[in-house]
Amino acid sequence: MSNVEEKLAKSLTASSTELIPYLPYLLKDLWELGSTPKDIQSLIAKHIRVTRNTKVLDLACGKGAVSVKLAKEFACRVKGIDIMPDFVTFAKSKAQEHGVGEFCEFVVGDINEAVLLEKDYDIVILGAVGDVLGSPVDTVRKLGNTIRPQGYMFIDDAYATGENSEHPSRKAWLELFHNAGLDLIDELSITDDDLEAISAYNQSRILVRANELKAMYPDKANIFDDYIRCQQEECDELGSEITGVTWLLQKREPV
Numbered sequence: 274m275s276n277v278e279e280k281l282a283k284s285l286t287a288s289s290t291e292l293i294p295y296l297p298y299l300l301k302d303l304w305e306l307g308s309t310p311k312d313i314q315s316l317i318a319k320h321i322r323v324t325r326n327t328k329v330l331d332l333a334c335g336k337g338a339v340s341v342k343l344a345k346e347f348a349c350r351v352k353g354i355d356i357m358p359d360f361v362t363f364a365k366s367k368a369q370e371h372g373v374g375e376f377c378e379f380v381v382g383d384i385n386e387a388v389l390l391e392k393d394y395d396i397v398i399l400g401a402v403g404d405v406l407g408s409p410v411d412t413v414r415k416l417g418n419t420i421r422p423q424g425y426m427f428i429d430d431a432y433a434t435g436e437n438s439e440h441p442s443r444k445a446w447l448e449l450f451h452n453a454g455l456d457l458i459d460e461l462s463i464t465d466d467d468l469e470a471i472s473a474y475n476q477s478r479i480l481v482r483a484n485e486l487k488a489m490y491p492d493k494a495n496i497f498d499d500y501i502r503c504q505q506e507e508c509d510e511l512g513s514e515i516t517g518v519t520w521l522l523q524k525r526e527p528v
């Protein structure tokens with residue numbers, strides 16, 4: 274099994290690549306798969322002057338919830354890239370539905386390749402994608418190559434608050450941003466109330482779809498049960514060991 278598939282499964286909280294073909298069905302009722310669009314919208318409104326010429330790159334855009342909402346609010350140009358063809362098809366239909374089809378381009382692709390080709394964006398977004406681009410240091414470096422000097426970077430990830438997490442601490446994140454030539458402009462941490470509301474809604478919808486899949490494929494019941502368990506574990510971890518955060522960073526001018 275390829276590394277890309279393993280990381281894809283992990284980015285969607287699946288413990289096995291065997292679940293990949295079923296993910297579109299399990300996530301059928303959800304549009305937002307990770308980042309909270311309103312957090313990114315509010316950070317942009319507060320800090321960035323956006324015009325019709327502003328170019329945004331949404332890497333691993335999922336079903337396009339962030340991209341479509343940004344295009345709608347700011348009338349900016351957005352390119353979204355995701356490896357799941359079903360998600361990209363859904364994102365395109367949402368852009369049409371919201372009247373921003375002409376502002377949005379959605380393509381199927383591996384973001385490991387896209388970061389080598391996409392350049393000079395004003396804003397790049399990596400929302401809830403985990404380690405698909407490598408370690409935090411590699412991720413930040415690769416994202417930095419896609420934006421112009423003084424361009425902006427959003428990273429939605431998490432920092433460790435407890436001892437037993439594989440996530441960097443807040444201090445470690447800030448150090449690596451600084452070393453990568455990025456200034457921290459602002460950050461929004463997820464509140465317990467928001468986390469609870471999102472988790473409860475998502476879990477309930479996913480559970481319904483998992484039960485339908487179990488009825489259709491009884492021999493695979495264990496992988497669907499496992500998915501529900503992993504989702505719950507991730508929510509528990511977010512509530513205790515780690516804090517979800519959206520960082521807004523700006524690339525310094527080279528000296």
Ligand SMILES: C[S@@+](CC[C@H](N)C(=O)[O-])C[C@H]1O[C@@H](n2cnc3c(N)ncnc32)[C@H](O)[C@@H]1O
Nearest residue numbers: 281306307308333334335355356357383384400
């Ligand atoms: C948790 S979802 C987040 C989606 C979106 N950024 C959001 O916040 O709604 C993670 C996304 O990463 C995508 N993904 C994982 N590996 C990828 C890769 N190598 N290239 C492109 N997309 C990838 C998955 O298909 C999935 O849509």
